[in-house]
Amino acid sequence: MDEAELLEAGRLLFARGTRFVHAAQTVEGLLDATGIEIALAGRSNVGKSTLINALTGQVALARVAQAPGRTRQLNFFQVGEGRLSIVDMPGYGYAEAPKAVKRDWQGLMFRYLRGRPNLRRVLLLMDARIEDKPADHAVMGILDKAAVAFQIVLTKSDKMKPEALARKLDTIKAIARKHPAALNDVIVTSSETGAGIAELRATIAALVA
Template sequence: MQDAVETDFVEQGRRLFAGPCDFIFASAKASDLPPAGPPEIAFAGRSNVGKSSLLNALTGRKTLARVSHTPGRTQQLNFFALGGAPGAERVRLVDMPGYGYAAVGKEKVANWSQSMRDYLKGRASLARVFVLIDGRRGVKPLDEEMFDLLDQSAVSYQIALTKHDELKAAERAAVVAATAQTLAKRPAAFPEVIFTSSHSGEGIGALRGAIARLLSERNA
């Protein structure tokens, strides 16, 4: 029965992400945030983790989020309307600035960090943050700092590992186990770890299904 339920959410997620998805807003500081509306699903991660590629894979589009060979290009919170025309969308996707790119000036990094903190504080429409972790590297200190911020903000978050296609099967199992162990004592962390690949499509259906399940629970 449980497998049937999960399969249903995967199908719901497929249909949701097959619908329209449009860029609607960019915010560089708290005063620029759009009014709260439908549930928001945010994506965070290190600057070179493959966040833009994952967003494109999720939505089945090649250019929804700009993919650059220069990490750190996302310099603001970018909002996308998913599942309906802007104003009637079912959910908003939020592409957050990447963190941890040393070549970006300290002042700019501080501004990005503050904009993320402002967004996370008291944003009632924020349903969950998916923190992307490079599966080849595992959880690093900068990722732990993001977990700390999310825990302190009481924002639900879940880990999506990337680069599934670049690891062997035994390595994948080990990194999933290590990541789950890291999250075990984190109060705001959702325990399920999803391993994805923007290249092969591995885990994309599961990630869509997790979002569909979350929306269903919020609407229950």
């Protein structure tokens, strides 16, 4: 499909409605691996819930926590008839130390990443306004080790001036090139203005096709 067709496929995919279906706190509590799963990861307060709401066009589908870092489970959202599920992974808090991230993610998160045959991609969200942190690099290392393809998505781009955003994008692309599991294509989004949302839907639609 060409770009216009992918954009339309993305629009149609998420026009079918999305609903919350399951939350898992253990591997045993995971749903059966059916359909395609796309997981969202990122630091707490990076805007994962807001981005899910923007993607699905539903204002309150994913609850935006008042206290960042409270989610400690995998939340599954089924898109349309069930060919696709969006999985909201726990934010990795304000931890600056890679060891803290590895400690928090070495259980359920890593076992999910390694053992989920229908997990097609992880979207790693990073705040466009904030410098990359050791915790971000630790998660990238975990994704490399798990051999799960991931793509960086910049959020809150509307808070940046164009020149600063362009520099940030160059920096993030350079970081992605250092990780074997990372895709070089970085998607820039704003849930506030809608920038990049259609492109992100199209990217997801291409994985479902």
